Amino acid sequence: xxxxxxxxxxxxxxxxxxxxxxxxxxxxxxxxxxxxxxxxxxxxxxxxxxxxxxxxxxxxxxxxxxxxxxxxxxxxxxxxxxxxxxxxxxxxxxxxxxxxxxxxxxxxxxxxxxxxxxxxxxxxxxxxxxxxxxxxxxxxxxxxxxxxxxxxxxxxxxxxxxxxxxxxxxxxxxxxxxxxxxxxxxxxxxxxxxxxxxxxxxxxxxxxxxxxxxxxxxxxxxxxxxxxxxxxxxxxxxxxxxxxxxxxxxxxxxxxxxxxxxxxxxxxxxxxxxxxxxxxxxxxxxxxxxxxxxxxxxxxxxxxxxxxxxxxxxxxxxxxxxxxxxxxxxxxxxxxxxxxxxxxxxxxxxxxxxxxxxxxxxxxxxxxxxxxxxxxxxxxxxxxxxxxxxxxxxxxxxxxxxxxxxxxxxxxxxxxxxxxxxxxxxxxxxxxxxxxxx
Amino acid sequence: xxxxxxxxxxxxxxxxxxxxxxxxxxxxxx
Numbered sequence: 476x477x478x479x480x481x482x483x484x485x486x487x488x489x490x491x492x493x494x495x496x497x498x499x500x501x502x503x504x505x506x507x508x509x510x511x512x513x514x515x516x517x518x519x520x521x522x523x524x525x526x527x528x529x530x531x532x533x534x535x536x537x538x539x540x541x542x543x544x545x546x547x548x549x550x551x552x553x554x555x556x557x558x559x560x561x562x563x564x565x566x567x568x569x570x571x572x573x574x575x576x577x578x579x580x581x582x583x584x585x586x587x588x589x590x591x592x593x594x595x596x597x598x599x600x601x602x603x604x605x606x607x608x609x610x611x612x613x614x615x616x617x618x619x620x621x622x623x624x625x626x627x628x629x630x631x632x633x634x635x636x637x638x639x640x641x642x643x644x645x646x647x648x649x650x651x652x653x654x655x656x657x658x659x660x661x662x663x664x665x666x667x668x669x670x671x672x673x674x675x676x677x678x679x680x681x682x683x684x685x686x687x688x689x690x691x692x693x694x695x696x697x698x699x700x701x702x703x704x705x706x707x708x709x710x711x712x713x714x715x716x717x718x719x720x721x722x723x724x725x726x727x728x729x730x731x732x733x734x735x736x737x738x739x740x741x742x743x744x745x746x747x748x749x750x751x752x753x754x755x756x757x758x759x760x761x762x763x764x765x766x767x768x769x770x771x772x773x774x775x776x777x778x779x780x781x782x783x784x785x786x787x788x789x790x791x792x793x794x795x796x797x798x799x800x801x802x803x804x805x806x807x808x809x810x811x812x813x814x815x816x817x818x819x820x821x822x823x824x825x826x827x828x829x830x831x832x833x834x835x836x837x838x839x840x841x842x843x844x845x846x847x848x849x850x851x852x853x854x855x856x857x858x859x860x861x862x863x864x865x866x867x868x869x870x871x872x873x874x875x876x877x878x879x880x881x882x883x884x885x886x887x888x889x890x891x892x893x894x895x896x897x898x899x900x901x902x903x904x905x906x907x908x909x910x911x912x913x
Numbered sequence: 914x915x916x917x918x919x920x921x922x923x924x925x926x927x928x929x930x931x932x933x934x935x936x937x938x939x940x941x942x943x
Contacts, residue, residue: 490929494933497937501936504937507942507943509941511938511941514937514938514941515937518938521934522934526930548915548916548918548919556923559923559927903915907916
């Protein structure tokens with residue numbers, strides 16, 4: 476089936492799930508004559524709950540979805556729809572209070588009925604969930620602690636929301652309505668079960684051993700893994716996986732990284748990791764011989780998915796890793812498709828794969844342009860940031876036929892998006908891989 | 914699916930959801 480058709484199918488199903496509670500309200504109405512604002516408030520509450528609960532599905536790393544949708548956009552939608560769901564759920568009681576100020580007494584936890592207590596605690600839990608997710612870095616919560624609290628708060632808030640709506644039992648009183656909410660709860664539960672139990676069980680059967688941890692420029696490390704008792708996974712160059720080291724796969728101590736090794740290499744796989752956060756700062760301490768597990772591959776960021784007469788790779792810092800995997804794979808395949816690589820770094824000492832990129836320039840049809848933010852004395856190459864004018868000087872005449880793959884820090888991705896728009900490159904030819912998916 | 918498509922999808926979801934909620938309230942309050 477064509478990719479766009481699959482996309483349309485999954486999106487339709489996903490939105491059917493989100494809107495189902497509202498659709499069922501419309502087709503199984505109760506006796507009319509109720510207050511408008513009261514009913515609007517209830518419908519918003521249902522919509523908010525369906526939006527929030529459904530966010531368990533896109534992040535469950537279901538391969539049939541991951542093969543079609545770019546993972547960074549999936550997480551973007553997860554974040555934004557999650558927040559939208561919370562806002563709807565928050566407006567729900569506010570509309571009730573404005574419509575009938577007498578209902579404010581439901582906020583008194585000591586005198587309120589259990590159904591109101593459950594709703595209130597669910598809302599406080601959802602607020603904590605949203606605040607800790609949006610401001611995780613500002614309030615300095617460790618990634619792993621946040622990850623655990625995120626799962627617990629989400630499950631807790633949804634369970635209490637169910638206690639609330641079944642406790643009120645007005646618009647959930649009809650069998651069809653009850654059945655729908657049960658089906659939704661089961662689907663959300665299965666997504667969580669898949670991510671936290673079934674997927675790790677599969678990983679357990681395919682362990683890896685850390686074969687080498689090698690320091691490279693710019694506080695970065697190559698981490699090489701060899702399969703232990705199995706042939707190893709096959710990935711498409713440009714894809715990524717969640718890596719777990721020294722724990723069982725039943726853990727929240729896992730982080731996503733792009734493969735940097737060639738997709739044609741079946742002996743080992745390699746990740747190149749820069750010290751950017753809590754976990755990555757400890758990569759250098761990983762003992763050789765450690766047990767590791769890999770959940771993947773995931774992602775659609777790959778030249779293999781987008782055949783073209785030529786490619787333009789725009790890399791920033793450690794964002795070179797998926798691009799490097801693609802270049803190494805092209806070298807192994809003796810692929811002569813032209814590639815222009817513009818690689819931005821803060822300074823020359825931080826440039827990853829310097830020697831190998833220079834060697835690849837002779838081996839494959841690669842044109843390499845280094846761009847340094849802080850060039851050293853005597854630097855004759857490009858300096859500053861990659862701009863539309865700079866791109867204009869290097870892009871060939873058939874620029875509109877090429878496919879553009881961008882990977883780097885978020886500000887760079889946004890700048891590249893704007894620069895390519897300015898150069899009238901069709902957006903459908905531009906692929907980006909963002910770091911901020913988790 | 915690019916970021917622009919994702920943004921359009923988000924706003925469409927919110928608008929359709931709020932629209933359905935309004936429609937339900939309107940029908941129920943008649």
